[in-house]
Amino acid sequence: MGERLAGAEKEVLVEIVRFTQKNGLKGAEGGWKDFLGRNDKKFGVSVSDPKKRTKDVLLAFLLTFSKDFQKYFRKLVRRHTERRAIEQYMNDFSGKVSPEQKLVQLTTEHIEYRKNYYFPSYQEGWKIMRIGKVSNSMNSGAMLAIDCEMVLCHDGTEAVVRVCVVDNKLEVKLDTLVNPCKAIADYRTHITAVSKKDLEGVTCSLVDVQKSLKKILAKGKILVGHSLYRDLHALKFDYSRVVDTAYIFKYANLPTTASASLNSLCKSVCGYSVREEGEPHNCLKDAEAAMNLVIAKLKSGFDDPIEIAENCVPESDQLKLLAHRIPVYLPCKELLKIFSGNPSIEEKIESRIRGNFYSTCILFKDIGEADKAFEELDGQETKDSSGRLQKSVLLKRDNGDVVSFFVRKMVYGSRITNSEISKKRPQPIENEDPKKEDANGDKQKKQRTSKK
Structure with missing residues (x-):
């Protein structure tokens, strides 16, 4: 080796x-x-x-x-x-490449692709599927669209509870409920439309779904989805011949690293809403919507940037607040002291540590609880470079130390204007670390870090 x-x-x-x-x-x-x-x-x-x-x-x-x-x-x-x-x-052989394969290439060229599509498939339970002979794949235009619904488990992970797959004629190839085979903390029924009762007697497991996917994706078919990496991660299924509908359109009013929600994108491209406000997801409709977006792209191009309505992030992200620029010596659990409601927190993981700081997400039961928790935070409100509201907050520890960090909303709003900037007092530069005391009381020097 x-x-x-x-x-x-x-x-x-x-x-x-x-x-x-x-x-x-x-x-x-x-x-x-x-x-x-x-x-x-x-x-x-x-x-x-x-x-x-x-x-x-x-x-x-x-x-x-x-x-x-x-x-x-x-x-x-x-x-x-x-x-x-x-x-x-x-x-x-550009003339022999199918239009669908060009969308695969467009997906892999996106700035966020390598960040999101390099899966930890070395871990137990993951399946890796090869795409087969390159020349055969390049000429094939066969596509399948997938969407999953996930619940939150007691161990802090997400687990698949429903999977739907449709082909390019919107014919259903797979529609099944899945038993996570572990304790569920939150069914998220208002989003997933799946309840505890729905899973009674369900025997289909994640392994069964993986076997079905291997079968229906044979001969290098293209897998389509919106923010598809989230579904593949939950499915523990590593597949590289994909079209991510969040990546194949350009947005006129969003940062290059941002993507529109499936609902917002369908409104702009296909002229219809996948769901009404407050309505739970329909896994089958979401898979159909992703396929409709690809069909529209192939038919009409949509090469010019698209205007997307504000607050277009996925509903699952709207349940979160991002805490960032947190000193590495501060334990995650202490962050919960400053938030109202009954949130949970993602653990500090290596991939979110940048130098002397890390970031993590605070998870709430619904959007209203997340909004309320942000509004009740005591701190000066600003906007980041993408127009998302954030606050610089202070946390007093039990030992008397005071720690500062930022808490940011996930939704996008209008970009801050020059007049707004002039009315605010100067803010600390986010990618510069002011001198502060670490856990041992020592002074830390200024250092440049990547901007969040």
């Missing part, structure tokens, strides 16, 4: 090392920075960008992982090889 990694190009090894960083993966000598600290006496972690390291150093780090992980890394190498083969084929 080491030979296969050694044969990979440097840029592929860079991507794999970054993947280990994002997911907090560690080999026999720890994570990437641990490895550098132990093995490079000259530079140590001061030059931690994998791109600035030699291929030999990258390879040496990856070989510290177990054989099981190296087997997964080999799959990532193969995925990169397939992607490059597809790109080469599209350049050499």
Whole structure:
């Protein structure tokens, strides 16, 4: 297996090392920075960008992982090889490439693709499906659209409870309820339209659904969905020949990293609403809507940017507030002290740590509770660069220390105007860390970090 990694190009090894960083993966000598600290006496972690390291150093780090992980890394190498083969084929035989495949390529070129579609499929229960021979895939236009509904489980994870799949004629290929096989904390019936009673006697498991997907996606069919990576993550199904309807349109009034909700996009592109305000999701209708968006794109192009109504983020995101720029020494659970209602919190994970700070989501039962909790926060209200409202808040700890961080709404609003800026007193620059005391009372120096 080491030979296969050694044969990979440097840029592929860079991507794999970054993947280990994002997911907090560690080999026999720890994570990437641990490895550098132990093995490079000259530079140590001061030059931690994998791109600035030699291929030999990258390879040496990856070989510290177990054989099981190296087997997964080999799959990532193969995925990169397939992607490059597809790109080469599209350049050499552009006239033979199906319009549907061009939408697959449009999806993979989106700025958020690599962030969201590199799945932790090394974990137990994941299935990885190859796309088959490149030339056959490029000429095929067969498509299936999928949508899932997920519930919140007591262990903090989300689990699939319903899956629907339709083809490009909107004929139903799969429509089934799924038993999560673990304790459910919140059925989210107002969103999922699934209740405890609905799952009584349901025997279909996630493994059964994975087997069905492998069968219906045979011969390189294209899988369509809106923010499809969320469905694939919940399904634990790693598949690369996808069209994400959130990625194939340009938006005139949203940041490049933002996407419109399925409902908002259907209003703008197809001229109809998938659901009325307050109405729960219909898994089948959502799958049909995703397919209708792709059909509209293929028919009419929609190459010019589309105007999208404000507050267009998915309803599941509207149940959240994002807390960010949180000092790493502050435990997640302490954040709950400042919020009204009865929220839960996502644990601090390695992929959300940036230098001396991390971010996490506060989860509420409904949109009203999330809005109320934000309104009741004591802090100066501003807008981030995308027009989302946020507050700079202070939290007093039991030991008397005061910690500051930001709490941001997930919905988009109007961008802040020059007149609004002039009326506000200067705000701390978010991507600059003012001097503050850490957990040991030591002063921290200013340092640049990525802007949230």
